[in-house]
Amino acid sequence: MPTAVIISSIAIATALALFIGVRAELTRSREGKMLAFVALLVLPVVAVWSGFNEQMDRAQTREFCLSCHVMADYGKSLLVDDPSYIPAAHFQNNRVPRDRACYACHADYSMFGTVNAKIHGLRHLAIQYFGTVPKPEDIKLYTPFNNRECLHCHLGGRKFEEQKAHQRTPDELEKIKTNQLSCTSSKCHDIIHEVGDLKDAKFWKETAASADGH
Amino acid sequence: MTSIERKIRWASILTGCGLLVQLGTFLVVSPLAFIAFLGVGCPLVIAGVLLYLISLLKGTTAE
Numbered sequence A: 001m002p003t004a005v006i007i008s009s010i011a012i013a014t015a016l017a018l019f020i021g022v023r024a025e026l027t028r029s030r031e032g033k034m035l036a037f038v039a040l041l042v043l044p045v046v047a048v049w050s051g052f053n054e055q056m057d058r059a060q061t062r063e064f065c066l067s068c069h070v071m072a073d074y075g076k077s078l079l080v081d082d083p084s085y086i087p088a089a090h091f092q093n094n095r096v097p098r099d100r101a102c103y104a105c106h107a108d109y110s111m112f113g114t115v116n117a118k119i120h121g122l123r124h125l126a127i128q129y130f131g132t133v134p135k136p137e138d139i140k141l142y143t144p145f146n147n148r149e150c151l152h153c154h155l156g157g158r159k160f161e162e163q164k165a166h167q168r169t170p171d172e173l174e175k176i177k178t179n180q181l182s183c184t185s186s187k188c189h190d191i192i193h194e195v196g197d198l199k200d201a202k203f204w205k206e207t208a209a210s211a212d213g214h
Numbered sequence B: 001m002t003s004i005e006r007k008i009r010w011a012s013i014l015t016g017c018g019l020l021v022q023l024g025t026f027l028v029v030s031p032l033a034f035i036a037f038l039g040v041g042c043p044l045v046i047a048g049v050l051l052y053l054i055s056l057l058k059g060t061t062a063e
Helices: A003-022 A024-028 A030-058 A069-079 A086-092 A098-106 A113-130 A147-154 A158-162 A172-177 A195-200 B003-025 B031-062
Strands: none
Touching: A003 A024, A003 A030, A003 B003, A024 A030, A024 B003, A030 B003, A030 B031, A069 A086, A069 A195, A086 A098, A098 A147, A113 B031, A147 A172, B003 B031
């Protein structure tokens, strides 16, 4: 549902709810009772549900992730002009949706992935406002990056399946697929955000035309 | 004003305030807005809806 429609429906629900509050005596009539039922039960429930979905959707955007200051360098690393930086190569070549670049790789594609991510998010928020915010380069993943997140897109892809580097031993591809051999920490695709080295990096300029794809 | 109308008035104030908070959270895209939506907006609306339902039940019982 478009955001404008959701916001309009919440605004209408708000106005009607407050109107009933100002004119509570209207509920003495049958029509007033029906109006109150719609204004105080049906519309708020619909507004909360659609609003919740919209908020969950927004929580997947790059803008949301980078709104915390400590994440700024991670956003900057997406623009490094060096294809060996895996996130940068994915971002600049539209291998991930640009507006959801963080979520595309850091969503835990398992049954409780979203719930776990939200619980972690609450912890991050508590640290942001009440704790000691670590340096960007000191931020680590809770668990080693799981190949599942890469295979979500690459599994079955010709380039991935037929890549010689993935078949150096007979069981290498199988080990990658079962996460026994990590994509990111097996000296293969191990240049990730590297936020500690950004001072000397060259950056690519994201243009409006290049961003049009997503 | 009857007691049911008073409950409905409170229900509408709670619901209206909750929805206003929710509207406000759409102005910015940030984790804090997300928390305000879930932690402030939703409980206020739920409290308002529950109070309205209670007023309906009490009204039915009184009749």
